[in-house]
Amino acid sequence: MTARVTITGADFDVGAELARLRAGDGGVGALASFVGTVRGQGEAGSIGGMELEHYPGMTEQAIEAMIDEAMRRFDIRAARVVHRVGTLAVGEQIVLVAVASAHRGAAFQACEFLMDYLKTQAPFWKKEHTAQGARWVDARSADDAALARWGIEARNA
Amino acid sequence: MKLQVRYFASLREALGPAETVEIAAPATVAALRDRLVARGGRHAEVLARGRVLRCALDRAMVDEAAELADGAEVAFFPPVTGG
Numbered sequence: 001m002t003a004r005v006t007i008t009g010a011d012f013d014v015g016a017e018l019a020r021l022r023a024g025d026g027g028v029g030a031l032a033s034f035v036g037t038v039r040g041q042g043e044a045g046s047i048g049g050m051e052l053e054h055y056p057g058m059t060e061q062a063i064e065a066m067i068d069e070a071m072r073r074f075d076i077r078a079a080r081v082v083h084r085v086g087t088l089a090v091g092e093q094i095v096l097v098a099v100a101s102a103h104r105g106a107a108f109q110a111c112e113f114l115m116d117y118l119k120t121q122a123p124f125w126k127k128e129h130t131a132q133g134a135r136w137v138d139a140r141s142a143d144d145a146a147l148a149r150w151g152i153e154a155r156n157a
Numbered sequence: 158m159k160l161q162v163r164y165f166a167s168l169r170e171a172l173g174p175a176e177t178v179e180i181a182a183p184a185t186v187a188a189l190r191d192r193l194v195a196r197g198g199r200h201a202e203v204l205a206r207g208r209v210l211r212c213a214l215d216r217a218m219v220d221e222a223a224e225l226a227d228g229a230e231v232a233f234f235p236p237v238t239g240g
Contacts, residue, residue: 058217058232
């Protein structure tokens with residue numbers, strides 16, 4: 001079994017990740033995935049790229065716990081999270097959340113749940129580079145609201 | 158008791174990545190924050206009560222009422238913005 005959580009400076013191959021997630025499990029009938037990418041348009045105008053910082057050790061532990069919670073809540077067979085750190089250019093992939101299940105409903109739901117959870121509870125910070133200099137991205141209360149739909153209080157933004 | 162205090166993102170830029178802090182037991186994360194603010198200077202500025210910060214104790218998110226133990230790792234950081 002491959003790791004459930006990877007924090008890496010390197011890019012990832014979504015197709016290869018999905019293939020690995022369901023490999024050898026004939027019970028899988030659905031795969032759902034989400035990929036977040038670097039937008040060229042930031043909060044303060046157009047950006048040239050970004051830097052992603054995290055809290056090594058805590059990040060992996062926090063996301064592992066989120067996957068445990070997703071396995072408890074939804075009828076899913078496997079889940080995988082890959083998150084980039086370091087310097088990223090516009091258009092690059094930042095994060096992959098992938099879920100395998102027997103039927104699509106649980107895969108869609110668990111994928112969204114994991115992404116909502118990660119947004120407000122995993123210790124990552126984005127810094128955008130713009131023509132005016134670098135600035136730390138502000139947390140959005142909309143992300144707290146997204147997690148609240150699952151009955152979890154985010155207390156982030 | 159002796160604590161390892163870590164900072165991330167904008168706090169790391171202002172205060173450095175980590176420092177060792179001694180504080181009398183018992184104490185909470187809130188007491189530690191107040192103690193750091195009382196030093197003045199950049200600590201007072203970036204850890205000020207008016208600023209929305211999050212904290213972790215031994216690598217798990219906690220609220221500031223959490224009790225500290227000798228040797229604990231406490232981290233202060235801005236709201237998270239990954240994903």
